[in-house]
Amino acid sequence: MKSGQQFAAEGKRYAAIRLSENSTLLHKEKSAMTTQKDTWTIAGREFTSRLMVGTGKYASFQQTAEALEASGAEIITVAVRRVNLDRSKESLLD
Amino acid sequence: MHITLNGEGIDIAEGSTVAGLLEHLQLQRERVAVEVNLDIIPKTAYDSHGLSDGDRIEIVHFVGGG
Numbered sequence: 787m788k789s790g791q792q793f794a795a796e797g798k799r800y801a802a803i804r805l806s807e808n809s810t811l812l813h814k815e816k817s818a819m820t821t822q823k824d825t826w827t828i829a830g831r832e833f834t835s836r837l838m839v840g841t842g843k844y845a846s847f848q849q850t851a852e853a854l855e856a857s858g859a860e861i862i863t864v865a866v867r868r869v870n871l872d873r874s875k876e877s878l879l880d
Numbered sequence: 881m882h883i884t885l886n887g888e889g890i891d892i893a894e895g896s897t898v899a900g901l902l903e904h905l906q907l908q909r910e911r912v913a914v915e916v917n918l919d920i921i922p923k924t925a926y927d928s929h930g931l932s933d934g935d936r937i938e939i940v941h942f943v944g945g946g
Contacts (some may be wrong), residue, residue, distance in 0.1 A: 842945040850944060863946025868886045869912055870941045871905055 832859045841865075881933035892931065900925040901937070912941050 826831045837859040844850040854862055882891055882932045885901075892901065894932050898914050898921055920945040931937070 839944050844944060864942040865945030866913075867943050869905075869907060869941045870885060871939075872893075872933045 828861075835860045837861075838863060881931070883931060884936070886938055895932045898925060898929045900932065901931065902939075903925065905939070907939065912939050914939050935936045 825834050826828040826836065827833070835858050837857060838861045839854055839857050840863050841850055841854070842865070844853065881894055881896075883888060884890075892904070896904075898916070899909065902907055902909050902914070903910070909926055914926070915934055916929065916931070
């Protein structure tokens with residue numbers, strides 16, 4: 787997500803900048819309204835957020851989920867562990 | 881037949897599949913990823929992927945971190 791100041795620093799002037807619900811960057815240039823798609827791609831998957839968030843150190847899975855949701859990140863990192871073969875436990879994926 | 885599961889040798893029934901192994905271990909397929917002889921098995925293949933004597937199997941899951 788870019789701030790208005792960053793846009794100004796790039797030598798462009800916008801009357802207004804806002805983010806739509808799906809994070810597609812919209813900007814109003816002078817009187818004309820144009821839509822600029824601002825995405826990036828990894829391995830054929832397109833993302834609108836550049837934020838990657840880790841999943842460690844949270845107090846609970848509930849808190850993890852809420853923080854990730856609030857961050858707007860589309861990519862998170864996890865650790866991979868061998869399962870406990872004794873029994874199936876609560877999972878991060880819940 | 882004898883397989884190595886997460887580094888430990890165990891005996892399982894002939895003709896076992898990945899799905900059968902997960903069921904035996906009471907693991908939900910949605911929660912885990914399975915690797916057989918270093919190849920990740922797609923969840924859609926769990927029912928059809930038969931296990932062979934000597935297979936090295938890793939069953940992993942995702943935890944906080946990364």
